[in-house]
Amino acid sequence: xxxxxxxxxxxxxxxxxxxxxxxxxxxxxxxxxxxxxxxxxxxxxxxxxxxxxxxxxxxxxxxxxxxxxxxxxxxxxxxxxxxxxxxxxxxxxxxxxxxxxxxxxxxxxxxxxxxxxxxxxxxxxxxxxxxxxxxxxxxxxxxxxxxxxxxxxxxxxxxxxxxxxxxxxxxxxxxxxxxxxxxxxxxxxxxxxxxxxxxxxxxxxxxxxxxxxxxxxxxxxxxxxxxxxxxxxxxxxxxxxxxxxxxxxxxxxxxxxxxxxxxxxxxxxxxxxxxxxxxxxxxxxxxxxxxxxxxxxxxxxxxxxxxxxxxxxxxxxxxxxxxxxxxxxxxxxxxxxxxxxxxxxxxxxxxxxxxx
Amino acid sequence: xxxxxxxxxxxxxxxxxxxxxxxxxxxxxxxxxxxxxxxxxxxxxxxxxxxxxxxxxxxxxxxxxxxxxxxxxxxxxxxxxxxxxxxxxxxxxxxxxxxxxxxxxxxxxxxxxxxxxxxxxxxxxxxxxxxxxxxxxxxxxxxxxxxxxxxxxxxxxxxxxxxxxxxxxxxxxxxxxxxxxxxxxxxxxxxxxxxxxxxxxxxxxxxxxxxxxxxxxxxxxxxxxxxxxxxxxxxxxxxxxxxxxxxxxxxxxxxxxxxxxxxxxxxxxxxxxxxxxxxxxxxxxxxxxxxxxxxxxxxxxxxxxxxxxxxxxxxxxxxxxxxxxxxxxxxxxxxxxxxxxxxxxxxxxxxxxxxxxxxxxxxxxxxxxxxxxxxxxxxxxxxxxxxxxxxxxxxxxxxxxxxxxxxxxxxxxxxxxxxxxxxxxxxxxxxxxxxxxxxxxxxx
Numbered sequence: 044x045x046x047x048x049x050x051x052x053x054x055x056x057x058x059x060x061x062x063x064x065x066x067x068x069x070x071x072x073x074x075x076x077x078x079x080x081x082x083x084x085x086x087x088x089x090x091x092x093x094x095x096x097x098x099x100x101x102x103x104x105x106x107x108x109x110x111x112x113x114x115x116x117x118x119x120x121x122x123x124x125x126x127x128x129x130x131x132x133x134x135x136x137x138x139x140x141x142x143x144x145x146x147x148x149x150x151x152x153x154x155x156x157x158x159x160x161x162x163x164x165x166x167x168x169x170x171x172x173x174x175x176x177x178x179x180x181x182x183x184x185x186x187x188x189x190x191x192x193x194x195x196x197x198x199x200x201x202x203x204x205x206x207x208x209x210x211x212x213x214x215x216x217x218x219x220x221x222x223x224x225x226x227x228x229x230x231x232x233x234x235x236x237x238x239x240x241x242x243x244x245x246x247x248x249x250x251x252x253x254x255x256x257x258x259x260x261x262x263x264x265x266x267x268x269x270x271x272x273x274x275x276x277x278x279x280x281x282x283x284x285x286x287x288x289x290x291x292x293x294x295x296x297x298x299x300x301x302x303x304x305x306x307x308x309x310x311x312x313x314x315x316x317x318x319x320x321x322x323x324x325x326x327x328x329x330x331x332x333x334x335x336x337x338x339x340x341x342x343x344x345x346x347x348x349x350x351x352x353x354x355x356x357x358x359x360x361x362x363x364x365x366x367x368x369x370x371x372x373x374x375x376x377x378x379x380x381x382x383x384x385x386x387x388x389x390x391x392x393x394x395x396x397x398x399x
Numbered sequence: 400x401x402x403x404x405x406x407x408x409x410x411x412x413x414x415x416x417x418x419x420x421x422x423x424x425x426x427x428x429x430x431x432x433x434x435x436x437x438x439x440x441x442x443x444x445x446x447x448x449x450x451x452x453x454x455x456x457x458x459x460x461x462x463x464x465x466x467x468x469x470x471x472x473x474x475x476x477x478x479x480x481x482x483x484x485x486x487x488x489x490x491x492x493x494x495x496x497x498x499x500x501x502x503x504x505x506x507x508x509x510x511x512x513x514x515x516x517x518x519x520x521x522x523x524x525x526x527x528x529x530x531x532x533x534x535x536x537x538x539x540x541x542x543x544x545x546x547x548x549x550x551x552x553x554x555x556x557x558x559x560x561x562x563x564x565x566x567x568x569x570x571x572x573x574x575x576x577x578x579x580x581x582x583x584x585x586x587x588x589x590x591x592x593x594x595x596x597x598x599x600x601x602x603x604x605x606x607x608x609x610x611x612x613x614x615x616x617x618x619x620x621x622x623x624x625x626x627x628x629x630x631x632x633x634x635x636x637x638x639x640x641x642x643x644x645x646x647x648x649x650x651x652x653x654x655x656x657x658x659x660x661x662x663x664x665x666x667x668x669x670x671x672x673x674x675x676x677x678x679x680x681x682x683x684x685x686x687x688x689x690x691x692x693x694x695x696x697x698x699x700x701x702x703x704x705x706x707x708x709x710x711x712x713x714x715x716x717x718x719x720x721x722x723x724x725x726x727x728x729x730x731x732x733x734x735x736x737x738x739x740x741x742x743x744x745x746x747x748x749x750x751x752x753x754x755x756x757x758x759x760x761x762x763x764x765x766x767x768x769x770x771x772x773x774x775x776x777x778x779x780x781x782x783x784x785x786x787x788x789x790x791x792x793x794x795x796x797x798x799x800x801x802x803x804x805x806x807x808x809x810x811x812x813x814x815x816x817x818x819x820x821x822x823x824x825x826x827x828x829x830x831x832x833x834x835x836x837x838x839x840x841x842x843x
Contacts (some may be wrong), residue, residue: 157790165786172778179773242735309571363583370572
């Protein structure tokens with residue numbers, strides 16, 4: 044059960060934050076089909092930042108202290124904190140990269156009034172191309188990990204020893220599930236999810252962004268700068284998606300990147316629609332999708348009620364079925380709720396001052 | 400700006416806008432090559448110059464001479480391979496173009512392509528060529544593939560027509576469903592229950608009745624080539640014309656289909672109805688056109704075309720299919736979008752833009768072969784071209800010389816893609832031994 048919850052969270056959290064990224068953009072009136080591309084860019088830049096920061100002596104010493112502490116010698120509490128700080132720094136760098144990359148989409152769709160779907164598709168093509176081109180030049184292969192072959196887990200994974208609990212002691216169900224073998228990034232992302240949802244729904248700024256996605260002409264008549272608000276929406280969207288991409292690469296891929304996030308950006312779009320553009324529904328949808336991803340990845344060794352039987356494996360359903368189920372469910376939900384589904388009214392329509 | 404009557408024609412402006420996008424794309428690619436070359440110690444200025452020359456005239460590169468300089472000239476192998484790779488690109492390009500005519504954005508071409516691949520291969524491999532003439536199997540496999548694509552394409556079409564679900568979202572969902580479905584079906588499918596008893600000619604014996612190639616150890620993860628069952632597209636002497644290449648009659652089939660689509664769109668009532676629905680669905684309905692039916696037809700035809708591309712590609716006899724597609728979608732499907740955009744959705748134009756896209760593909764392999772760069776630079780160029788196509792209207796007004804201010808705006812647009820930071824600490828840059836494992840194109 045512990046394993047199931049942990050794995051589900053690992054898959055669900057990046058989905059959740061990227062889906063919220065989609066909400067920010069669409070609520071401001073711009074369809075962000077480029078979530079996948081922005082995630083790839085964020086993952087690439089984030090992992091690159093980790094590689095470069097690995098060369099900094101302070102971080103190197105911290106990593107050595109932690110590894111020797113795990114082996115049973117020495118004191119490492121400040122070293123833990125240093126490494127977690129490095130993780131946060133890389134998350135921020137990935138967010139900035141995502142924000143800058145998303146400017147391409149805002150420029151095309153806001154200033155040039157271009158087709159947003161095609162603009163987004165261009166970004167989806169550009170991100171893997173650029174990152175793979177550079178990855179191949181940097182490491183001479185298609186997957187870039189951390190320098191020196193270190194795994195992301197050995198540097199950033201929080202273990203029970205971090206809390207002063209011995210390696211052989213039990214932390215109880217809650218401790219084992221939510222503290223041992225977790226990433227700080229997961230919890231920061233949840234925090235950010237709540238914070239950004241509050242900003243979008245409870246502040247004046249959020250209301251203004253949303254008004255631009257519903258009726259930009261009315262918003263403009265009240266003195267709101269629609270261009271600025273749409274730029275803000277897409278840029279925040281880019282930052283969240285870029286960070287989500289890095290969190291995905293760090294927590295589920297062991298801090299490696301290969302110009303691909305296995306369709307997570309598109310899955311996030313599905314979650315967004317599934318959640319009807321509302322944060323709480325999105326969180327639930329992301330958990331559901333995360334659960335399916337987790338089952339598909341590890342159903343053969345999943346012992347749900349700890350009785351020694353791998354129940355899902357014994358049922359004999361292929362992992363590919365579990366993988367395609369979320370997409371089928373999304374289509375069915377879309378079909379059933381198409382009448383009541385409430386997409387932002389003005390999404391996809393370039394803002395034209397003259398159209399009142 | 401020259402304001403001759405020729406420049407005022409819509410067709411000329413479209414053509415010039417496309418050519419301008421291509422040029423800007425190539426220049427941006429060259430710029431990236433130059434920056435990376437100058438900042439990477441073991442490439443340097445000379446390596447960058449080689450890379451830039453290959454980007455522009457890589458189709459005519461032949462080899463390096465003893466002194467290490469690039470040799471250029473007519474390279475028939477490259478040209479033949481270009482035509483071979485253009486075949487599926489023309490088909491997926493047509494698929495995207497015809498849906499655009501009806502106002503739909505068919506981003507589902509990868510899924511339709513995969514469904515076509517699966518049905519084509521299953522038919523081509525499971526009918527024994529000892530009992531049925533190979534050309535009959537070829538036709539059955541081709542038509543079966545098209546039918547599968549048409550059915551798969553009509554799903555988003557129906558969702559759009561009856562429930563008004565955005566076809567882009569529906570297409571993306573069906574893409575990933577297809578990716579997992581195809582992998583799953585190839586995993587479990589058997590075409591013979593009698594173990595080791597299935598003979599096709601005397602050439603081969605299927606080990607356990609699956610489609611997975613278990614005979615050649617080096618081909619794990621691949622489906623058998625159709626030539627195992629003696630099914631392959633005829634060469635029609637094209638291999639003599641372009642010795643050493645993989646070209647076959649598929650390219651002629653693709654060109655014929657493109658011309659047929661052109662005639663249907665522009666010269667028939669059906670084509671007119673499709674376009675009418677694209678211009679204004681409600682007005683079309685008011686005029687008595689069945690808008691729902693036309694949306695479904697349009698997506699079904701688009702699906703059939705994308706799947707036909709897959710059929711032509713995998714029936715060639717040169718290509719193998721890696722059946723583990725659950726995590727990736729075929730790039731050929733997505734590249735149908737730039738092909739259609741560059742051709743401004745003109746079916747005959749798609750022939751040329753498809754060949755151009757295939758040329759970029761060849762340039763990519765030449766870059767990997769002869770320089771420290773790799774083939775992904777051509778994907779960057781394609782992405783820049785798509786990005787520019789997104790505001791092709793602005794480019795066209797620029798060419799027509801109506802709005803001079805657009806010039807300044809566009810200049811900014813070109814600089815922006817450079818924003819993602821270029822890393823500068825490349826370590827080893829010898830050409831990789833095992834580059835990207837290509838799904839198709841493995842030589843027989």
